[in-house]
Amino acid sequence: MRRVRERKKGERHIRTCQKNGRDRVSDDIKKSRLAVLSCHLTAGSSVMASEEEKALAAAPSDSPTIFDKIINKEIPATVVYEDDKVLAFRDIAPQAPTHILIIPKNKDGLTGLSKAEERHTEILGHLLYTAKLVAKQEGLEDGFRIVINDGPQGCQSVYHIHVHLLGGRQMNWPPG
Template sequence: MAATFTTSFSLLRRARLLRGYTIPNAFSNTSLDRFRPTSAPLRPQRFVRYITASINEAASARAAAATADDGGPTIFDKIISREIPSSIVFEDEKVLAFRDVNPQAPVHVLIIPKLRDGLTQLGKAEPKHAEVLGHLLYAAKVVAEKEGIAEGFRVVINSGPAACQSVYHLHLHILGGRQMKWPPG
């Protein structure tokens, strides 16, 4: 824990100095929310949250990758079997679409294949998965229409720990309802 804090604080210090912010000494009683801008108009609290979330997200992805191929049920398998409740927006015989519990846009829906069949991430797709991969993209179009974002939406697939994949059951993120930025990440 201490190493994570030191590393996170070190990253924050470097990022803040590059942006014209001063960072209080790690051992002072000053709260991290009290950074004082020296010249940049960037909001410090938002930046701190972004860096912290990125570090936590990457750590979660590495931890999830360690058990990715153990064959055990994922949280998505439990949603499919209705052991865990979810807000379902679309379902057919091959896929299930439901609202993300931590939305990154006004509309943020996840689409998953009902049968995992070894498809834990896009990087492990085989020719036998071609049909379900195409069906997932078609389902993304159907969900976008149902959610009223067909005029503009983004489809994201995180594949592997370097892309911060945290659940090893292939899934698509459908994002929309606001102007998307480029580059995305």
């Protein structure tokens, strides 16, 4: 049975989801960041609505994204993998015990999957191959999920293509 509890005094997150009596927000997230998680809430909930609102408000632009700032080391991130083409780092609001974002270092106009052109095939393949390498490095031998959100209805909130690598628990179906 899923329970959603309100924040306790001193906690910095708004709401968190508990399954099997275990809190799904890590202690370091509670202490260091405002974490608003959807936790499989219904589409009418205020937490889910805020995530949808963020995605609907986001739009592709020529301005640097938060991911560009992470690549340029202007914003800190917990990097788990890096090569000359991609960067992989832990999500600050994880939706699973393991939640890693994999991004190309050079956006090259690839704001979302729907914007991909034939010239992007190599980097798209490299993103997926990197996801496989990182999954192995993270010990996800029993399986994992790959997600690419695209556009407003796909709940894309950062217009710099990125792959979500999720694992460390049994995933549910259907996902959305």
